[in-house]
Amino acid sequence: MSAIPIDADVAIKPPPDIAAELGLRSLSAMLSDRSLTAEALTSQYLQRLASIDPKLSAFAWHNAEALQDARTIDRRRAAGDDLGPLWGLPVAVKQIFSVSNFPSSPATALDVTAKISPEGTFIKALKRAGVVLLGLTRTTEFAAATINITKPAPWNPWDRSTKRVCGGSSHGSAAAQAAGLCSFAVGSDTGGSVRFPAAMCGVVGFKPTHGRWPIDGVFPLSPTFDTIGIFANSAADLAFICASLGELRIGSRRPEGKVTLGYPHQYSVDLHPGVASAFEAAVAKLRAGGIDIVGLDLPEVSEVPGVFGRILGAELVAFLGRDTIESNKDRLDPVVWARVETELATSASELERLRRRHFELVQIVKKKTAHVDAVVGPTTPFIPAAERELSSPEAAIAWNRRSASHTRPGNLFGMCGISLPLPPANGLPTSLQLLCPPGEDEKLIGLAESVERMIGRPQKPDMTTFSGSK
Numbered sequence: 001m002s003a004i005p006i007d008a009d010v011a012i013k014p015p016p017d018i019a020a021e022l023g024l025r026s027l028s029a030m031l032s033d034r035s036l037t038a039e040a041l042t043s044q045y046l047q048r049l050a051s052i053d054p055k056l057s058a059f060a061w062h063n064a065e066a067l068q069d070a071r072t073i074d075r076r077r078a079a080g081d082d083l084g085p086l087w088g089l090p091v092a093v094k095q096i097f098s099v100s101n102f103p104s105s106p107a108t109a110l111d112v113t114a115k116i117s118p119e120g121t122f123i124k125a126l127k128r129a130g131v132v133l134l135g136l137t138r139t140t141e142f143a144a145a146t147i148n149i150t151k152p153a154p155w156n157p158w159d160r161s162t163k164r165v166c167g168g169s170s171h172g173s174a175a176a177q178a179a180g181l182c183s184f185a186v187g188s189d190t191g192g193s194v195r196f197p198a199a200m201c202g203v204v205g206f207k208p209t210h211g212r213w214p215i216d217g218v219f220p221l222s223p224t225f226d227t228i229g230i231f232a233n234s235a236a237d238l239a240f241i242c243a244s245l246g247e248l249r250i251g252s253r254r255p256e257g258k259v260t261l262g263y264p265h266q267y268s269v270d271l272h273p274g275v276a277s278a279f280e281a282a283v284a285k286l287r288a289g290g291i292d293i294v295g296l297d298l299p300e301v302s303e304v305p306g307v308f309g310r311i312l313g314a315e316l317v318a319f320l321g322r323d324t325i326e327s328n329k330d331r332l333d334p335v336v337w338a339r340v341e342t343e344l345a346t347s348a349s350e351l352e353r354l355r356r357r358h359f360e361l362v363q364i365v366k367k368k369t370a371h372v373d374a375v376v377g378p379t380t381p382f383i384p385a386a387e388r389e390l391s392s393p394e395a396a397i398a399w400n401r402r403s404a405s406h407t408r409p410g411n412l413f414g415m416c417g418i419s420l421p422l423p424p425a426n427g428l429p430t431s432l433q434l435l436c437p438p439g440e441d442e443k444l445i446g447l448a449e450s451v452e453r454m455i456g457r458p459q460k461p462d463m464t465t466f467s468g469s470k
Contacts, residue, residue, distance in 0.1 A: 013464055013467065014047060014048045014051040014052055014463060014464070014467050015044040015045075015047045015048055016044070017048065017180025017460070017463075018041065018044060019089070019180070019182075019183035019184075019233060019237075020180055020233045020460055023233075023234065023236060023237060023240075024089065024183060024184070024232075024233075024237040024240045024241065025085075025236070025237075025240050027041075027089070027183065028085045028086070028087075028089070028240070028244075031077075031087060031088040031089075032082075032085075032087075034077065034078075037070075037074050037088075038070040038071075038073040038074050038077075038087070038088030038132060039067065039070045039071050039074055041070070041088060041089075041090060042066055042067055042069075042070035042088075042090050042132050042134075043067060043070075045090040045134060045181060045182060045183075046066060046067065046134070048179075048180060048181055048463075049062065049134065049181050051466075051467040052179055052180075052181060052463050052466045052467055053176075053179075053181060055155060055160075055466045056154055056155050056157060056175055056176075056179055056181075056466055057138070057152060057153075057154050057155060058092075058137055058138060058154040058171075058172045058173075058175040058176040058179065058181060059092070059134075059135045059136065059137055059138070059172060059176065059181075060095045060107070060135075060136050060137060060138045060139075060172065061095065061102065061103055061135050061136040062134065062135040063102070063133055063134055063135045066090070066132055066133065066134050066135070069132050069133070070088065070090075070132045073087060073088050073130055073132065074088075076130075083128065083129055083130035084129050084130065084244055084246065085240065085244040086126075086129040086130060086131050086241070086244045086245075087129065087130030087131075088130060088131075088132065089131050089132065089183040089184070090131070090132045090134050090182050090183050091126065091131040091132065091133055091134065091182055091183060091184055091185065091186065092133075092134050092135060092136075092137050092172075092173055092176045092177070092181065092182040092185040092186070093123070093126075093133060093135075093136055093137065093173070093185070093186045094136070094137050094139055094143075094170050094172065094173050094185075094186060094187045094188060095107060095136035095137060095138065095139055095172070096139055096143055096188060096218055096219040097120070097122070097123055097136075097186065097188075097217060097218055097219075098116060098117055098118055098119045098120060098123070098217040098218070098219075099119055099123055099133065099136070100118075100119045102133075102135075102136055103136070104116060104136060104219075105219075106139065106141065106142045106143065106219040107138070107139050107140065107141050107142070107151055108141045108142060108331075108332075109328075109331045109332075110320075110324065110328050110331060110332075112219075112320070115219070115319070115320075116219060117216065117217055117219075118217065119217050120214065120215070120216035120217015120218060121213075121214040121216055121217065121248075122186075122213055122214060122215075122217065122218075122228050122248065123217055124217075125245055125246055125247065125248045126186070126245075128246060129244065129245060129246060134181070134182055136172075137170070137172025137173040137175075137176050137185065137187075138152065138153065138154055138171060138172030139168070139169045139170065139171070139172060140153075140168045140169040140171070140333070140335075140336075141332065141333045141336045142219070142221055142316060142320075142336060143168075143169035143170070143188060143190065143193060143219070143221050144169065144221055144312070144316060144335075144336045144339055144340075145168055145169065145333070145335040145336055145339065145396075145400045146165075146167055146168035146169065146192075146193075146196060146197075146399065146400045146403050146404055147165055147168055147335065147390055147396050147399060147400060147403075148168075148333040148335055148336070148396070149333055149334050149335060149391070149392075149393055149396050150333045150334070151333055153165065153166065153168075153171055153387070154166050154171050154172055154174075154175035154176075155175070155466075156175065156200065156201060156384050157175055157178045157179040157201060157460075157461040157463060157466070158178070158201070158202060158384065158424070158427065158428055158429055158461045159384070159427070159428065160465040160466055162386050163386065163387045163388070164200075164384040164385060164386055164387060164428070165200065165384055165385055165386075165387055165390065165399075166197050166200050166201050166384070167193075167196040167197030167198075167199065167200035167201070167380075167384075167403070168193060168196070168197060169187075169188070169190075169193040169197075170185075170187025170188060170189070170193045170194050170197050170229070170231070171197045171200075171201075173185035173186060173187040173194075173197070173231050174187070174194075174197030174198055174200065174201040174203060174205070174231055175197075175201055176231075177198075177201065177203045177231040177232070177233070178201035178202055178203050178460060178461060179461070179463050179466070180460065180463060184230060184231060184232050184233075184237065184241055185230070185231040186228065186229070186230060186231070187205075187228075187229050187230075187231060188215075188218055188221075188226060188227065188228055188229060189205075189207035189227045189228075189229040189407075189411070189417075190221045190222050190225045190226050190227065190312065190411065191225065191308065191312065191404055191407060191408040191411050192207075192379075192380075192404040192406075192407025192408055192410070192411070193229075194206065194207050194227075194229030194230070194231065194419075195207055195229075195379055195407045195410075195417055195418070195419040195433060196379065196380055196403065196404050196407050196419075198231055198379070198419040198421075198431070199378075199379035199380045199419045199421075199429065199430075199431035199433075200380070200384045200429060201429060202421040202424065202429035202431070202458060202460065202461065203231050203232065203233060203421060203460075204231065204232045204233065204234060204235055204237070204238050204418065204419065204420055204421065204448075205229060205230070205231055205418065205419040206229055206230045206231075206232070206238050206242070206417075206418050206445070206448075207227050207229045207410070207411075207416060207417045207418075208227060208228070208229070208250060208416050208441045209227075209414070209415075209416040209438045209439055209440075209441055210224075210225060210226075210227050210411075210414060210438070211227075212227075212250065212416070212441055213227070213228040213248055215227070215228060220315075220319055221312065221315070221316055222311060222312040222315040222316065223315060224311050224312075224315060224355060224358065225308070225311070225312065225411045225412075227411075230242070233457075233460070234452060234457055235418070235420060235445070235448040235449045235451070235452040236449055236452065238418070238445065238448070239252040239445050239446075239448075239449055242441075242445060250441050250442060250445065251442045251445070252442060252445040252446045252449060253442040253443050253445075253446045254443075254446040254447070254449070254450060255373045255443055255446065255447055255450075258290070258292065259290070259291045259292070259373050259447065259450070260291070260292040260293075260294060260371070260372045260373055261286070261291060261292070261293045261294070261372060261373060261374050261375070261376040261434075262293075262294055262295070262296035262369055262371075262372035262374070262375050262376065263283075263293055263294070263295060263296055263375075263376050263377055264296045264297065264298040264301065264375060264377060265295060265296070265297060266297075266298055266299075266301045266302075267377030267378060267406055268377070269381075270381055271378060271381045272381060272382055272383050272425070273425075274383055274425020274426055274428070274430060275378050275380070275381060275382065275383060275425060275430050276378075277425065278378075278422040278423055278424075278425055278430035279377070279378045279422065279430070279432060281422075281423070282422050282432050282455045283376075285454050285455050285456075286451065286454055286455070288454075289454040291451075291454070293376065294372065296368075296369070296372065296375065298365065298368065298369075298375075298409070300361055300364060300365055300368075300409075300412075300413070301409045303357070303361060303412070304405070304408045304409055304412055305401075307354055307357050307358055307361065307412060308358070308408050308411060308412040309339075309408075310342075310343060310346065310354050311351065311354050311355060311358060312339065313339050313340050313342065313343035313346075314343040314346040314350075314351045314354070315351070316339070316340055316343075317340050317343050317344055317346070318351070322344055325340055325344065326344065334393035334396070334397070335393065335396050335397055335400055338393075338397050338400075339400075358412060358414075361412060361413055362413055362414035362438065365413040365414075365415075366413075366414075366437050366438070369437065370437075373436070373443070373447060374434045374435060374436045374443075374444065374447055375410075375415070375433075375434070375435040375436075376432065376433065376434055376435075377406055377432075377433055378406060378430070378431065378432065378433065379406055379407065379419040379431040379432065379433040380403055380404070380405075380406055380407070380431065381402070381403075381405065381406065382402075382403055383425055383426070383428040383429070383430065384428055384429065385399065406433060407419075407433070409435075410433075410435045413435075414437075414438040415435040415436060415437060415438060416435070416436050416437075416438065416439075416440060416441045416444050417433060417434065417435045417436075417444070418433070418434050418444055418445070418448045419431050419432070419433050420432045420433075420434070420448060420451060420452055420455070421457070421458050422455065422458065423456075423458050424458065429458075432451070432455070434447060434448055434451065
């Protein structure tokens, strides 16, 4: 399949982001009663993509057959077929997901073709649900960092004048969702790679419990932590998506009785003033809505670098091979090299020891948080930085270590998590994260819906200024 042609001279005002305007439940109903066709809906999003993505660069590859795929869906619907509520919705997928006849890759100069597995369970489920796959969105190299020095990254949709980072590694999916280039987007979350870019781009990002969705067909970074995730415009849309995934469905269940959230003091350190202000305002709304918020001490967060960080690096080394990494050092992005260099000599027995500590921490934190319904805090301590501020390897490595400091504990502790957008600070996104114990995904989604109703849904960025430019 060839890439869809992109015309930079299209009309200034792109078609509306109808999924954001109506919500997915209403949009699905229109497709179901055939007051809107999949072809017409897909055409609108392809026009938005052609208008906005030359500047935004959220996609690594565009599916030139998307419109034909939508026509096929319409013919099947006319013939009486019904694949469910997601049928006909245009979707973007991170490029590390294997999709038959798509040029999936982990965005690296290394030849890893032999290590790319066939299309997996999750993508097959999406296809059975009848979505229209618009293309593959950008990632960082091996999805192993929040930012790269040597790899192209999307432009954050919230600032047309200054190129700001979108987070990582699922930054393409996050930017596409925020810019209204799809109805929902798919990414992966190993240390925050869905929740963090969701926070940077002002959309909802969901990471289920590790293992809830099979990760076959996704290029592995760290199988101990790798998790598929979803980007959506709202918690309500997220609940609709997760409930509509057939055999992979995750429902929504509101917590019973009084809701109590625990706020770790470790998450209140060194916050950007805008992040702190937006979070405090959200806390006030939650308390006014009847939610209790109590202090929480989680000193186990300090073990993230020594356990999570080491497992991630060692498992990537084990998968790629030490000799391959050492012989290609100069071809790896400096941020990625920094993550694997210290684990080149890690033995199998040491890696197993680290995994045992991870499992111990899951149980320790589960007991420590048993008295609260969820852990709450800012998803990230930062607002989106200007890319030029992170142009040196040292600055990028430091950003990578600090920027996901609030999301990685959730992975280390085996928790499921959601990032919800808060009102912008000086025009840039801020966010709130909810983490629930492993296995409590339904409760988390229900809680997120309740919290969203209390704090409200901020507007998405105005993309007309991105239209028709590069």
